[in-house]
Structures are given as C-alpha cells and as structure tokens.
Amino acid sequence: MQLVTAAEMQKIDNYTVETIGMPQDVLIERAAMAVLDVIGAGHFNLDHILVLAGLGNNGADGVAIARLLYAQGFNVSLQFVGNVARAKDAVHRQLAIIEKYGLVRAEKSDFNQATLIIDAIFGTGLNNILPEGLQKMIKAANHIEKTVIAVDTPTGIDASTGEVRGAALKAHTTVTFGYNKLGLTQKVGGHLSGQVVVKDIGLLTPPDMTFSVPERP
Ligand SMILES: NC(=O)C1=CN([C@@H]2O[C@H](COP(=O)(O)OP(=O)(O)OC[C@H]3O[C@@H](n4cnc5c(N)ncnc54)[C@H](OP(=O)(O)O)[C@@H]3O)[C@@H](O)[C@H]2O)[C@H](O)CC1
Ligand SMILES: [K+]
Numbered sequence: 247m248q249l250v251t252a253a254e255m256q257k258i259d260n261y262t263v264e265t266i267g268m269p270q271d272v273l274i275e276r277a278a279m280a281v282l283d284v285i286g287a288g289h290f291n292l293d294h295i296l297v298l299a300g301l302g303n304n305g306a307d308g309v310a311i312a313r314l315l316y317a318q319g320f321n322v323s324l325q326f327v328g329n330v331a332r333a334k335d336a337v338h339r340q341l342a343i344i345e346k347y348g349l350v351r352a353e354k355s356d357f358n359q360a361t362l363i364i365d366a367i368f369g370t371g372l373n374n375i376l377p378e379g380l381q382k383m384i385k386a387a388n389h390i391e392k393t394v395i396a397v398d399t400p401t402g403i404d405a406s407t408g409e410v411r412g413a414a415l416k417a418h419t420t421v422t423f424g425y426n427k428l429g430l431t432q433k434v435g436g437h438l439s440g441q442v443v444v445k446d447i448g449l450l451t452p453p454d455m456t457f458s459v460p461e462r463p
Contacts, residue, residue, distance in 0.1 A: 249459045250425040251406035252370040258424060261452045270336055273447055274303065278310035280445035281364070281397060281421045285315075288419065290393060295322045296360035300367035300401070301333035307397050308366020309340035316349045325355040327367045327380065357386065362393050365415050369398035370405040370427065381413035388416050396420040399427060400438050408435030416440075424449040428459055 250258070262268045285292070295315055299308030305326070312324040324344070326333075333341075341351070357363070367380070376384070384402060387394070394417045399405045402414030408429040420430060420439040423446075429435040430442050 247463075248425050248457060248461045249428045249431060251428055251458060252372075252404070253406065254455070254457060255370050255405070255424060255427065257455070258449050258451050261455075262449045265452070266450050268448060268450075270303070271339065273449065274306045274310050274336060274340070276447035277307045277397070277423050277445075278314050280423065280447055281307070281311050281395065282314050283445070284419060284421045284443050285362075285395065290395070291361035292320055293361045294359050295320055295362045295364065296355050296357065297322060297324045297364040298327050298367050298401075299324060299337070301326075301328040301330070301337060302368065302371045303334060303336050304366050304369030304371065304398055305333065306336040306340045307369070308364060309337060309344060311364055311366065311397070312349060313340070313344045313347055316344070316347060322349070323352045323355050323360070324349060325352045327383075357390060357392060360392060362395065363387065363415075364397060365394050365401050365417065366397040367401040367415075372399070372402070372404060372411055374411065376402055376412040378412075384413040384415050388413075391416075393418045394440075396439065398422050399430065400435070403429055403435040403438060405429040405435075408433030410434045410438075414438050419443060421445055423447045 396417035
C-alpha cells in the first residue's frame with residue numbers, strides 16, 4: 247500500500263484537474279458519493295446527520311455530501327464553519343446548488359441533537375494551528391463522544407505527519423481519497439482516524455511521480 251503526504255496528494259489532485267482535465271466538481275461529487283457508500287455500508291444511526299463544512303475543497307465535499315443525503319430524504323443539517331465570504335469557489339458553487347435544492351444552512355447546530363457528524367471542515371489543506379473557537383468546539387464534540395465520519399482526514403490532523411494542530415476531531419471512520427495519507431497511520435492521526443477506508447474517486451497519478459514513503463506490502 248502506498249502512503250502519501252499532503253503535498254504529494256495535492257500534486258495528484260492538480261495533475262488530474264490541470265493536466266488530465268477532470269473537472270474539480272466531478273472529483274468533489276465522486277468524493278461525496280464515496281462517503282455515502284461508506285455511510286450506506288455501515289451501521290450508523292442516521293436519524294439526524296450534522297455535516298460540518300469548512301471553506302476549502304474539503305468543505306465543498308461536505309456540502310455535496312449534505313446535498314446527496316438531503317436528496318435521499320435524510321434529516322440532515324449543514325453547518326458552515328468559518329467565514330463563508332472567504333470560502334473557495336468550489337464551495338460557493340456547491341452552496342448555490344443546495345440553495346436550489348431547498349437545503350438551508352443551519353446558523354448554529356446543537357451537537358447533542360446529531361446522531362452522526364460528518365467532518366468536512368479541513369482536509370489535506372490544513373496548514374496551521376486551528377483557530378481557538380474551533381479548537382473549543384472540537385474538544386466539546388470529542389467530550390460527548392458523538393460518532394464522526396471524517397472526510398479525507400480528521401480535522402486538526404496534519405495529513406503528512408499525523409500531528410495535531412491544536413485540537414483534532416476523533417473519528418469513528420475516515421473516508422480518504424485516492425491514497426491513504428501518512429498522517430492517518432502515525433502519531434495522533436493513527437489513533438484519531440478510526441477505521442480508514444481508502445476510496446478511488448478517479449484521481450490519476452502523474453507517471454513521473456516519486457513518493458517520499460516507500461510502498462508497504
Ligand atoms: N483538489 C481536488 O481536486 C480535490 C480535493 N478534494 C478535497 O479537498 C481537500 C483539500 O482541499 P483544500 O482546499 O486544499 O484544503 P482544505 O479543504 O483542507 O482547507 C484548507 C483551506 O482552509 C484554510 N486553512 C488551512 N488551515 C487553516 C487553519 N489552521 N485555520 C484557518 N484556515 C485554514 C486554507 O486557507 P489558506 O488561505 O490558509 O490557504 C484553505 O483555504 C481534500 O482534503 C479533499 O477533501 C476532493 O475530495 C477531491 C478533489
Ligand atoms: K475533514
């Protein structure tokens with residue numbers, strides 16, 4: 247099995263989008279469908295699903311996941327985490343679509359109501375310690391031991407090293423795309439990621455790609 251760092255995954259993402267020409271929104275849709283596959287295959291309590299979406303492409307995955315769940319009739323709440331004005335274009339495109347679906351973003355969600363939390367706040371683009379407010383929210387969520395499915399990486403875990411950036415949301419399951427991330431197998435990331443499911447979403451690896459981690463059997 248090949249493990250990758252965040253930078254290597256970014257290179258693969260960019261190659262697939264820029265060189266191969268695969269639209270980013272297609273990858274985001276396939277990522278969302280991959281998470282629904284895992285939800286469908288699991289024994290999760292789906293009575294009230296809370297999706298936490300951030301301002302990067304991880305958040306775009308989360309908004310797409312909320313849309314797919316809503317379209318299937320699930321009781322799903324979507325809470326945006328961060329300043330939506332600073333969100334990436336892919337997130338704005340997904341938010342515009344869910345408005346047409348009639349799914350209204352929740353301003354403030356009560357974690358206690360949720361039976362399942364989908365963590366789509368930060369993924370491989372995490373590049374700094376988490377803001378204080380988010381650290382507090384994560385510690386509170388960990389304290390009530392809600393079932394969490396992490397999208398690509400548990401928020402707060404550095405995908406390359408497994409270190410915690412201030413706080414990290416403990417996941418029951420992590421659905422990661424393309425390749426398993428080194429940070430999900432070591433340090434705190436190795437403990438907080440729960441069961442890691444690697445899903446193919448159509449990412450192509452550059453032919454001249456070199457990996458910093460030797461492939462494991
Ligand atoms: N790229 C693709 O084709 C696909 C990506 N997938 C998903 O995308 C994420 C990676 O997306 P990216 O936008 O690079 O990163 P994140 O979503 O993790 O978010 C990073 C953004 O958040 C800001 N940021 C980072 N760290 C912090 C922090 N500690 N505090 C506050 N804000 C932070 C950062 O902003 P900067 O201005 O600092 O750069 C980013 O905007 C990947 O994990 C997948 O889930 C698709 O699934 C497949 C296609
Ligand atoms: K995440």
